[in-house]
Amino acid sequence: MSIELHTWNTPNGRKISVALEEMGLPYKVIPVNIGKGEQMAPGFLEISPNNKIPAIVDPDGPGGKRISIFESGAILLYLGEKTGKFLPKPLAERIPVYEWLMWQLGGFGPMPGQVHHFIALEDEQDRAYGLKRYMAETRRLYGVLDRRLDGRDFVAGDLSVADFAILGWAWRHPRHKVDLADFPNVKRWYETLMARPATKRGMDAKLD
Structure with a gap:
């Protein structure tokens, strides 16, 4: 079913x-x-x-x-x-999955989401304030992710649900006004995931 x-x-x-x-x-x-x-x-x-x-x-x-x-x-x-x-089944291996999943849910989603909101505003003063605040935090979070991926293929060891969660938002990096070339480890991780056939099917699935 x-x-x-x-x-x-x-x-x-x-x-x-x-x-x-x-x-x-x-x-x-x-x-x-x-x-x-x-x-x-x-x-x-x-x-x-x-x-x-x-x-x-x-x-x-x-x-x-x-x-x-x-x-x-x-x-x-x-x-x-x-x-x-x-x-992963072992608790010690699950902990980083939980950590990076919560990191995405609490930051790498809400913050880029604010960028989406303020980019769409017509009032230039409100728009400028919001983008200055939330773009800076969004770039900081990309930096956190880039450091985490230094020497790692995936955020929590093996490929996990945490990677899928983060990928959903990294997919929108053009809307965040983020060039992945500025974050080479994120770029490598992103391209690796997007090259996976199942991930590509999930990204290409018609959701609307």
């Missing part, structure tokens, strides 16, 4: 389509047009109480029972647990 992926063409949505492809799980996309406010529909609220995409419905959840999950980080951890892939 296919997992339902309720989503739209956003960085957070791409995290999940990439993970599903990499894990070899069958899924079907159910577009939620956030530009038209479809995320506020009562039916979507039942599976995503925060009215945010993405959310999934797994008809074959724990105990063979249907389950719905919202929040991209929770979805990635669930899928890793379900498949036993991209989420």
